[in-house]
Amino acid sequence: MSLLAPLPVVIPLSTAAILAALNKFFSRRWSEGLSILATIATGVICGELLLQSRMQPVIHWFGGWTPRAGVALGISFVIDPIGAGAAAFTSLLVLAALVFSVHYFETVGTLFHVLMLGFLGAMCGFALTGDLFNLFVFFELMSASGFALCGYKVEEPESMQGALNFAITNTVGAFLVLSGIGLLYGRTGALNMAQIGRTLGASPDGLIITAFVFIMAGFFIKAAVIPFHFWLADAHAVAPTPVCVLFSGIMVELGIYAVARIYWVIFDGPFTTHRWALRELLLAVGAITAVAGAVMCFAQRHIKRLLAFSTISHVGLLTIGFGLLKAGALAGVALYVVGHGMIKAALFLVAGLLLHRYGGVDELELRGRGRELRATSIVFLLGGLGLAAMPGFATFVGESAIMDAARSMGQGWLRAIFFFSAALTAGAVLRVWGRVFRGMGKGKQAQAAGAKHIQENRETRGAGHNIPAVMFAPAATLVLLAVLVGLAPGAHHAARTAALLMQGRTAYQARVLESAWIPVVSSGQEHAPMGAGLAWSFAATAAALGLAWLSLSRYWPGKNALTRPLTGAVYRLRAIHSGHIGDYVAFLTFGVAAYGVILAFLIELR
Amino acid sequence: MKRRGRLIFFLLSAAAFAGVYLWGLRGLPAVGHYRGPYGDVLNRVATYERHVTDIVTAVNFDYRGFDTLGEEFILFMSVIGGSVLLRRQREEEKGEHRDDNLADESPERQAPQPSDAVRVLTLGLVGPLVVFGLYIVAHGQLTPGGGFQGGVILATAPLLVYLAGDLKKFKQITSHTLVEVGEAVGAGGYLGIGLAGLIMGGAYLRNVAALGQTGNINSGGTIALINLATGLEVAAGFVLLLYAFLEQTLEIRLRGEK
């Protein structure tokens, strides 16, 4: 059994306990230094686990309780490359967030770092575990730290409202997941994922479908898929910058990871003959999320809220990638998560930089202010291009893998969704770049259509007259890494092998329950992006640039008879996002019911 | 959405949701016919393997001890989060001089003094409550109880002091630093015991202490130790939480006078 396996959880949590105990005695330097060290150590160990798990998943049975006759008595960590990769990536983003908050960020003694380390430990445990209830426990730990971090700025009532919306919707989601787990336990009498998967049988009945819908919906609430996405924009508008980095960069993506893990280990057995039904549902949901998120993104003026809606749109793309239920697409999703996470994190860090320097993140108020920030401007520009999945970025490699799988299944129409999302979200970011860093967009039409002004207060001390290196360096490094991963030759191959390992249900179960050796999977020959894929991506980038330029110029059509249906639709879409918790939970109920009814009809009646 | 529209939208969705849920519940075995292997296996082997008679505690602190570790840290993070969310802001620091007398000053908003009966009863109960809490914590591996249950009982003892109207004493008992440190030591202790299992036994949280005799209070090996650590953490955590809330509530009451 691997001795390293529990450490990605133990190291952050024990450091958090130490910091909390010595809250009154530690100076800020010590607190920052210790937490950064702990994060680096966790990242290194996760990287080591990633390497160790390339051929066989690494297993660790807690308490030494190995399974007997196929019955798992204890809790296990089952670490495969995708899980270890997710944990390592989390450590990277937490490191970036902690470095960003060095010296300037308003911390409450050591408690900010305690919460961040708890968040890190929870996400690592979430990515590495092989037990269903353990997954729920880490989900709740992630949530508890997240709620407190989200509501960090207690003086602002919007902060409290955003944090409450976040907390209430996600808690309902967590208890949906728990209900699903209860249903599965009632049927199989087991909590270990491999054991449940084995015991579930080969055909889906009412209980299995309902359990799947509940668990999927619960995690989709975390992942902010439509119609569960409302909380994300509110939370991002109010949370401090380092926290936004983590929310958009990895926490939301872990929701998709959980659904993928649970599906492939537990539910693929019963759903094998009905994969097409699930595919239809997921592709539709993903497409709607991508489109609606992109439209809402373009219509914002608060930079963080704009970035939040772009995350929602990209989560829609991830759902499409997962929903294709093919190894190639899953590999694409993994790469896209990494690329998108790094770029989104960098963009949020720049927003935080603007907040520190100028005291606001409103696109219209900041017009032209950023002209003096040369290097930051380049980072933001590159981030925008990366969101458009321009060739050269990791997002492009991921997207082309997903589109390859889509085309091989006759779902080429998804190209349009990717194009639309890229054009609008990157277009919005590039519009912000043009307005803030270049001073474009003077005319009256060039306004972000009636978006509300949300006040954002400073979160750092010391009115910045310069750009601190600790704030700039993480953003620049992340963008550079996104390019490096995008150009790395072996990235796609490694992702594909990892995806095949994740999808191998019977081998996984045998490995966990009997310690059997998994036969080595081969991923086929190396894939190179074809000409069409490259052309489409360049076209999307060009469209984004064009849209951004158009919206800043005087040619942007205002409200006239021609555009009225469009602006009317956007207005109505906006009105739905009311900030009212009752609306959110009503939509949540509708979403779960809709998923359940649709899936039940597709499976039972055809 | 308008209230009416939201309600109708919700009621329709809830009906469909309930339909889906009930359809799924039909697939469960009838209540009273528990089938699954997990509970039966543990009921049979736990007493032999761990020398404890309370199987639920064995499951909580040994077989599924890692879950309980996560849960302890959920409590830990929530208490820390509560402290962060209920922290004093800068304007409130200015009212620092009020601190020694946390009671309301304005005559109209003064909380009524507790009657003598209440004071005698509550103060009289504090002692037995602490003993009872410690008893529950210590006997977790023998009878229903354990760290969580006993810890919560222990945490209500200072609350009784507050109810008796003795704010100064309450503040003294829940002296902030000691309770904070106690909570962190409890949480860290759990992690440390697990680490001992990793170093000495090759698996995190492996039970590496002497198992003792079934029916004795110190049976179960690390189960008993983890029980104590958990009890400490839960008690300290809830006291911290109560203190943070009480401080803020009083602050609101004071502010309401301005």
Next chain:
Amino acid sequence: MSFFPYVVAAWLFVIGLYGIVTSRNFVHLVICLAVLQSSTYVLLLSIGYRAGGTAPVFAGVPVGTPAVDPVVQALMLTDIVVEATVVALLLALALQLQKHADTLDPDKLKALEG
């Protein structure tokens, strides 16, 4: 009668959701959330129940007597702690909301529209 506890679990979940959707006060909303959470308790405990079984505590009772499932009871302990802590955090948020916005009514909060 043997499915009634499950129906109760479903009912609790739905009524909790109803309370949240129609709530005019955040403290009331948090308590409705607690009701929703208790639906999972009922579900889990009903699943683990064995008719005629005793508690899974074998002090003075020979091992091997039919007993109910201890695993769900352990899960429930975790569940309760999770609920308590989430409620605590939410109430802290509501308290600060009252302090700074002077209201606890979701209908009156208009800052995050669009």
